[in-house]
Amino acid sequence: MAELKSVNGKILLVNLTSGEITVDEPEAAFYRKYLGGGAVGAYYILKTMPAKADPLGPDNVITFCPGILTGGAFSGASRFSVNAKSPLTGCIGDSQCGGNFGPALKWAGFDAVVVTGKAPAPVYLWIHDGEAEIRDASAVWGLFTGDTRKAIAKELGDDKIRMACIGPAGERLVSFANVSGDGSDYAGRTGMGAVMGSKNLKAVVAKGDKKPEYADPETVKEIARRGAENFKTSGFPQMLKEFGTSAGTEFLSGLGCFPTRNCSRGSFEQVKGLSGETMKKTIGHGSQACFGCVVRCRQIASASEPYEIDPEYGAPEYETIGMLGGNLEIGDIAAVARANMLCNAYGMDTINTGAAIAWLIECHENGLAPAAKTKGLDLRFGNPDVMLQLVEMIGERRGIGDLLARGLEACVAAFGSRSAEYAVHVKNNAIPAHLPQVKKSQALAYAVNPFGADHMSTEHDGIIMKIGAAARGLGLDAERGIADLDREKVRMVVYTQYYYSLLDALSLCMFCWGPGALFSYGDLVQMINAATGWDMTFWELMKAGERRVNMMRAFNAREGVDSQYDRLPERVFKPMPGPGAGLGAHVPREAFQDAVKTYYRMMNWDDYTGTPGPEKLCELGLDWISAV
Ligand code: SF4
The missing domain is CATH 1.10.599.10 (Aldehyde Ferredoxin Oxidoreductase Protein, subunit A, domain 3)
Structure with a gap:
């Protein structure tokens, strides 16, 4: 076998039903053809998962895959993909996460982890220095994502561990539950957290010090230096450093493609209150970087009142500001940051959460929400209190939150076909905060x-x-x-x-x-x-x-x-009413x-x-x- 560089040549296979752990050792040609990430994930899922498997059953296969460059000391090489059959869409599930877990997994000696079966009780996977073991997770089951990280670090006596974990939303099989990297980064889309929950898999934890070896280390360093040098004169990455992805909020509202009032409008009159500048001035608490990155774009928010915001969970990204801010006509960045924090703590996608809440409010406005199901909720756009109530109800699958947790198609099935007009999604995955009516x-x-x-x-x-x-x-x-x-x-x-x-x-x-x-x-x-x-x-x-x-x-x-x-959802074919640049825009x-x-x-x-x-x-x- 040709000598492998920059990868370990080992893929960890874990069967949670039998407890068996084995290692696959692909040839160099495999790495050259598939590279890693979502391609390696899709490969193992296609090969291993029986056709038409229940996404929340033991036959589903979930993969955690960095790539051939992950773990290198240069910008942007920190991510990993999570893939499985999606309980949200019924299609391939695919989501990426930055932070530190991807490099830690590579340094622990593996290029990917493939998990099949279902553990009889909650477990986590502990991968370190070329070895792996399945450990009891009953003590951390039920904890928020950030608390999970702290508790497992304490149990292992090591604060340097890194992990991909779920919160209570994943455990309760919320169809859009996410996977959290260390409680501060998120593979947000397609419900991969629910697949982990269905397998009783609370976390995949990694640590190691096996840094990648390169064929030509000097050239790797030279290109890394070039990227860092380019950053100094870059346009968009410099804005990211300053404000994170929230840098685009006012611009995109000005362009008319900022989700407003359940994606029916593209400009939000109160957008100033949601801008990157406002966030930085009012609740900003610095920024942090994914492993090895000079951009350092991940913003941190902190506050104690009127909304408590724990800096552990970061600050809202642009998509979150769009879907939990403009889309619900809430112009208070602190309220949006609180909702973001709750979504991250429970472990659920902010895009689908915002879309589900907007759907419910519009159903209520149009007389389609049965009063018995929405009792006690002051359902209206522009009401941060009801947004925060509903986020928690979804995370706990309580009351109407249990329906919203099942995804928009299930919501429409429950409230009737007239409510489909307010369900703005493709393949049951909510459309993100770049309105297709304009873009x-x-x-x-x-x-x-x-x-x-x-x-x-x-x-x-x-x-x-x-x-x-x-x-x-x-x-x-x-x-x-x-x-x-x-x-x-x-x-x-x-x-x-x-x-x-x-x-x-x-x-x-x-x-x-x-x-x-x-x-x-x-x-x-x-x-x-x-x-x-x-x-x-x-x-x-x-x-x-x-x-x-x-x-x-x-x-x-x-x-x-x-x-x-x-x-596409019917809504996007209708001309938008304005105000702003989106007036008349449609597909x-x-x-x-x-x-x-x-x-x-x-x-x-x-x-x-x-x-x-x-x-x-x-x-x-x-x-x-x-x-x-
Ligand atoms: S800090 Fe920002 S730019 Fe750098 S890898 Fe993370 S997400 Fe990407």
Whole structure:
């Protein structure tokens, strides 16, 4: 076997039903083909999970995967992917998390963890120095995410441990429960926390000191230095350092694509109260970095009144400000930060939480919410108290919170089809805080993404509104406006989806390695080759990104999810009433339908089902999928 660099050559396989722990030792060719992250996750899920498995049953498979570069001492190499069949969407589940757990897992001697089965009682997995053991978690079951970290660190007598854990929402199988990295970072989307909860798996804990060895360490250092140097003169990453992702709040509201009043409007009159500047001035408490990153974009909030905000849980990101702020017409950043803290402590996705609460309020306004189910709740937009009440009720599955915890499709089934108008989601995954009525690239991307609406799966329209090096490097040379939804826009979605998928396979942060960020496309190729000793080309890497998208899509096809689920909520086809730049903006239905068809053809997928056929799978070296 060729000598492996930058990876351990070991993947940990854990069967929680039998308690058996084994190690897979893939060949170098496996790493070169799949790289890591969501691609390795999808590989093991496709190979191991029986078709049509219950997402909350023991047959589901959950994977925790850093990438081949994770754990290196350079910016943006700290992430890991969590994948499983999603209890929220029924599709492949996929979510990424920054912080420190990804590097800790690599340093502990493993490139990924694959968990099957179900433990008879709560457990956590303790991985250290090339070994792993299953330990009793009954003492930490029921704890919030931050408290879980502290309690396990105390039990192990080591404050340097890192973990991926769940809170009470995951234990109670909230369909959009997240996975927390150390109680302060989150793999937020697609309900991966509920899958952990269904397996009685409270946490995966890691520690080690096996730093990656490189084929060409000097070049790795040189590229790392280049990225740090570029940061000093960068535009967007410098803004991230100052304000985190909240830097975009006022700008996006000005553009008309900030979710307001359950995504029915795109500009929020009270947006100033939610801006990055306001947050920094009023409740800001500094910032922190993921492992090895110069950007240090993760903001911290702290306050004791009127809302208590524990700095342990960070400050709200832009998506949270959008979905729990503007979307509920709440203009008080402290209230949003409190809701963010509660979501993080319970361990649940803020995007789906905000969408579920907005749905309930709009149902109530329109006489669709049965009074008996909403008794005692002052349901109206602009009411922070009811938002905070409902966040806790969802986390505890109490009262109406139990229904909201099941996801928007279950909500509509309970309240009747008229309430579907207020359920703003794709594949039961709530649309994030970049309204597709305005950003037309996201109209297509949300619809066709294998795990439902997601804003981090492609570039947004800006990359081709003015062609620069970031666009040209991906072969995009035709300028288009934000409102265009033609073939060039589809091509932009396809190419940037490959690139973002590549970054997710590598578990690299988009803010450092995305188009036009700290590192160039050339830096990426050079870094991979210097780290591994391979001779990869950018073409080969882009094919790896394409491969991951196709694996996810093939998984969905096997589970019975095809083109009929690639649709947008009705709300986005209606012109928005304003105020602001979003006035009249909507997704033109015919152009959208054409874009979806064009997208399938550009992807070489079946026109009718929207899935990759045997020839496409063969072209990507995925023929084996036809047999699983
Ligand atoms: S840019 Fe921010 S999110 Fe990305 S690795 Fe750096 S600190 Fe983490």
